[in-house]
Amino acid sequence: MAEWETLIYDLDSAHVATVTINRPGAFNAFNLRMVREFARLWRQIAHDDQVHAVVLRAAPGRVFSPGFDVKDPDNILGADNLWTQIDPGEGLGPKSNRCWKPVVTAVHGLCAGGAFYWVNESDIVICAEDAQFFDPHVTYGMTAALEPIGLRYRIPFGEVMRMALMGNDERISAQTALRIGLVSEICTPDTLFARAHALATKIAGKPPAATQGTVRAIWDTIDMPRTAALRTGLNYCLLGNPIGEAQVDRAAIMAGQKQYDIR
Numbered sequence: 001m002a003e004w005e006t007l008i009y010d011l012d013s014a015h016v017a018t019v020t021i022n023r024p025g026a027f028n029a030f031n032l033r034m035v036r037e038f039a040r041l042w043r044q045i046a047h048d049d050q051v052h053a054v055v056l057r058a059a060p061g062r063v064f065s066p067g068f069d070v071k072d073p074d075n076i077l078g079a080d081n082l083w084t085q086i087d088p089g090e091g092l093g094p095k096s097n098r099c100w101k102p103v104v105t106a107v108h109g110l111c112a113g114g115a116f117y118w119v120n121e122s123d124i125v126i127c128a129e130d131a132q133f134f135d136p137h138v139t140y141g142m143t144a145a146l147e148p149i150g151l152r153y154r155i156p157f158g159e160v161m162r163m164a165l166m167g168n169d170e171r172i173s174a175q176t177a178l179r180i181g182l183v184s185e186i187c188t189p190d191t192l193f194a195r196a197h198a199l200a201t202k203i204a205g206k207p208p209a210a211t212q213g214t215v216r217a218i219w220d221t222i223d224m225p226r227t228a229a230l231r232t233g234l235n236y237c238l239l240g241n242p243i244g245e246a247q248v249d250r251a252a253i254m255a256g257q258k259q260y261d262i263r
Contacts, residue, residue, distance in 0.1 A: 006034035008059075009041060015052035015204040016197060017045055017101075021118075024059040029069035030092065030114060032076055039091035046099040052204035052211065054094070055196045056105040056118060064107045064131070067114025067147075087146055088114065093121035100216040102203050106196035107131045108189060113147060119182075120150035123215060124199060126185040128192040132171040133182060139167030153222060155180045185263065207247035213239060 003009075008020040019041065021028045030038075045051050058064045068076050068088065077085035090096045092114075094103050105122035111133045119125055119133075137144035144164040152160045159180045163172065177183045187195045203211055217236035221229035 006037050014201045016200045017051045018055045021058040024061055026069050027063040028058045028065040031069045031072040032074040035088045035091035042094050042097035042099040052208045053200040054101050054103045055200045062109045064109050064111040065115035066112045089117040092117040095121040095219050100212045102211050102215055104196050104200045106192050116147040125183045127174050127183045128189040129174050131174045134171040135163050136168045155182050
């Protein structure tokens with residue numbers, strides 16, 4: 001039996017892990033099995049020091065993911081007992097599983113509803129020109145709550161409300177997603193995955209204590225008032241800076257010729 005049934009996992013020599021949402025027969029919709037596999041995978045990645053950065057993508061096709069697979073017979077909340085049910089996003093998202101490895105997510109095609117569990121907990125999101133984002137919950141008579149609440153930390157409140165209330169009647173294009181800050185870059189469909197891997201490789205080449213400390217410091221303080229966040233952030237700086245064993249030769253970096261991209 002394969003280790004993973006609903007996803008594909010690969011780790012390369014550049015310390016970049018590629019995670020592929022892999023249920024193409026169901027348009028990459030998630031079911032209870034996928035929720036549990038992602039929860040296990042994020043914990044595995046968190047404890048694997050060979051992983052310095054992650055690329056999250058979906059199997060090729062016209063859909064990144066529509067969210068929950070409504071045709072799957074399993075209860076996506078994990079139990080029939082109201083008091084033991086959990087939000088499926090607690091299994092799907094890296095931050096919910098306390099995985100502080102930087103995550104670069106590459107979105108192509110349709111990204112809807114529960115797919116925002118992944119987008120909301122990513123550190124960098126890029127998309128293909130054909131990407132479209134929307135939340136259909138209210139159209140089907142369901143309250144749109146968990147995904148838009150998470151999205152409120154990424155884009156302006158008015159944009160979240162418009163998406164949540166318009167349902168199936170409106171989709172956010174790649175260009176609009178870039179304008180409102182939902183994504184930071186648009187690629188052609190044939191270069192999307194390579195670009196995501198290139199970004200992750202550059203991040204993975206930096207000292208992992210610094211990158212993981214940066215991810216955790218920012219996410220752990222996201223709900224704090226400004227003063228409390230800054231004071232907490234100082235503690236992460238003291239922990240994550242090379243005050244013990246340095247992971248880089250800072251003098252050599254400063255002396256070398258700087259190379260960088262402009263976007």
